[in-house]
Amino acid sequence: xxxxxxxxxxxxxxxxxxxxxxxxxxxxxxxxxxxxxxxxxxxxxxxxxxxxxxxxxxxxxxxxxxxxxxxxxxxxxxxxxxxxxxxxxxxxxxxxxxxxxxxxxxxxxxxxxxxxxxxxxxxxxxxxxxxxxxxxxxxxxxxxxxxxxxxxxxxxxxxxxxxxxxxxxxxxxxxxxxxxxxxxxxxxxxxxxxxxxx
Numbered sequence: 474x475x476x477x478x479x480x481x482x483x484x485x486x487x488x489x490x491x492x493x494x495x496x497x498x499x500x501x502x503x504x505x506x507x508x509x510x511x512x513x514x515x516x517x518x519x520x521x522x523x524x525x526x527x528x529x530x531x532x533x534x535x536x537x538x539x540x541x542x543x544x545x546x547x548x549x550x551x552x553x554x555x556x557x558x559x560x561x562x563x564x565x566x567x568x569x570x571x572x573x574x575x576x577x578x579x580x581x582x583x584x585x586x587x588x589x590x591x592x593x594x595x596x597x598x599x600x601x602x603x604x605x606x607x608x609x610x611x612x613x614x615x616x617x618x619x620x621x622x623x624x625x626x627x628x629x630x631x632x633x634x635x636x637x638x639x640x641x642x643x644x645x646x647x648x649x650x651x652x653x654x655x656x657x658x659x660x661x662x663x664x665x666x667x668x669x670x671x
């Protein structure tokens with residue numbers, strides 16, 4: 474299994490048009506409190522790499538992390554979370570516009586890691602995002618976060634419900650826990666494979 478991902482934070486972008494051409498990008502998407510930053514830190518085994526916050530909506534820009542050797546041109550992009558209501562409508566609209574422009578137009582984007590809260594299951598907004606990504610023919614890798622929060626007695630039922638609502642096979646969803654490390658080595662290997670990092 475893959476060890477810690479060689480991840481380096483490069484910079485944040487407010488405008489997708491300013492992103493340079495790179496070899497390949499994998500985008501991390503999900504609701505505002507789904508645990509994107511915690512997952513990045515777990516993948517890299519580096520607690521302070523991505524800023525985590527008790528307050529949802531901390532990620533407000535397109536955050537670029539390079540995977541592999543310096544200048545590998547293989548990036549993991551941390552996108553702003555969707556569905557966070559405690560900001561102004563204008564701010565929400567700005568985030569949505571930035572997300573839409575990036576996902577719809579970015580030529581280097583090879584796949585989307587779509588994070589679903591394993592404890593809550595897919596929300597209507599998650600399902601709407603799935604439809605949108607499918608419409609754009611963007612490959613989706615489903616990752617169910619917070620696997621440790623699901624009680625073992627309810628695990629099988631929860632997994633069946635989650636995959637049923639997404640309309641995918643059980644094998645198509647990776648269950649992970651950033652806190653406990655569950656599923657993290659396997660996800661690291663998948664990220665390296667998708668981005669073509671040797």
